[in-house]
Amino acid sequence: MKKFLSILLAAVLVCTLAACGGETPAPSSADAPASDAPADESAAPADDAAASDMNMSAAFVTVQPLGDPTIDLCYAGFTKAVEEFGFEKTTVVEAKAGEYEENFRALCEEGYGLIIANMPELQEAVGRVAPDYPDTKFMIALGEAAGDNVISTWNIEQYGTYITGVYAGLMTKTNKVAFLGGVDNDQLGRVGGGFIDGVKASNPDCEVEVLFVGSFTDPTKGKEMASLLYNEGCDIIFQACAQSGLGVFEIAKELGEGHNIIGIDVDQNGNIPGQVIGSFVTPYDQWVYEAMKEYAEGKFEGRVIYRSVAEGTTLKMATDYIDVPQEVIDAVDEATQKVLNGEVEPSDTIKKA
Incomplete structure (x- = not known):
């Protein structure tokens, strides 16, 4: 820590x-040649x-x-x-x-x-x-x-995604959420590892499903896998799969209320107002x-x-689009402060069951 x-x-x-x-430092008077001519005021600075x-x-x-x-x-x-x-x-x-x-x-x-x-x-x-x-x-x-x-x-994503997981664990209604990554690599190990630890910290009884699309550029496959996760009872998907994530937004919009997303990197909270409950942003x-x-x-x-x-690599709650209970906001603020104080050490890998 x-x-x-x-x-x-x-x-x-x-x-x-x-x-x-x-x-560029100006030459000293000792370096400059003597001249009776007036200084050229038009010279470039x-x-x-x-x-x-x-x-x-x-x-x-x-x-x-x-x-x-x-x-x-x-x-x-x-x-x-x-x-x-x-x-x-x-x-x-x-x-x-x-x-x-x-x-x-x-x-x-x-x-x-x-x-x-x-x-x-x-x-x-x-x-x-x-x-x-x-x-x-x-x-x-x-x-x-x-x-x-x-x-x-x-x-070092796992600290910000830990906070994101705390939020997801408190916002789920089904007690089942998911992490959907693009490919299984070290970076998404940090992203997913921190998220899972955060969910378990705020809601030990919550299940966390983990799947990988296998590509960052396959929205069709992203949609299929998100549909599977929603059908299994996950009501929040934290998607970290780049262009493949466009398919996650597509199926969530088709299914409607109760099928929620947490976005990544950019503020995606307004993409499907009311269903994108937050974004893990990175500037x-x-x-x-x-x-x-x-x-x-x-x-x-x-x-x-x-x-x-x-x-600035942390959670942005979608408070402009949804009602986030004050106790959830307080819990997220507390988790953020614990991270900044060095009181938590989230995992940088996804622990295999």
Whole structure:
């Protein structure tokens, strides 16, 4: 737990495309040549001169297509920074498995100054490529690759999903909820592990079903599996399956009241008002934007940044759309405070029965 607290306190801004270039110190009077001519007041300021030397080009690399809510969130941070800081050349690359390293090397050879890599599948390729291109900067929206020219952000999801589980355990009417993931990987182990621990903390008698779609991009399969879970009596599904989750929303809307969802990454509470009872949100857009801002300001510093509840990766209850009992709100607030105080240590894996 001490490690977690230190991680929270050490967290730093991480996510964006930014502007202007670092400051260039003015020459001292000893360095400047003597001249009787008056100063040229039209000369560009030092910051503008530095900015002109910046490689203001950026690439957005993803393993999942745009249209996926999480990738769209990262891309929103990317486009905001591009517009705000004047990146002149940009591209979007949907990388295919087996071609990640090749994709990154091609972008480096094309001269892109900053490469934003989205999702942990890309971190190994970044770790191999980055040392060969020290003048190219990399930002990984979810990864732990280290290097002087790499900013990695790592989300410790289990603390925020623990709070989400506490909420689900108190909101269920059937005493049966579900976690539906895209694929069974380490990240969703953290997401699901924390959720299950939270449910059991607030409602020990509640059953938690766990299923995986097997894909992040199959809404049809997501719909089938969600239908199965609802038919088995689950009245809340915490879906963490990217585009496959679109199928969860589709079947919940068809079935109507009593078939509820908890969204992920983005605020999905208004997607089906009254049935999306909350969302586990993660500000990926801010993390991308902030990293790009560092780059544009000439302040890019390679490091791994760990983030969790204190940095905004937590539950957002749908209080604008449903009536959440005050005792539930109080319990969620208490769980949040316990997490921040280091009083709980949720599991980072899904415990097999």
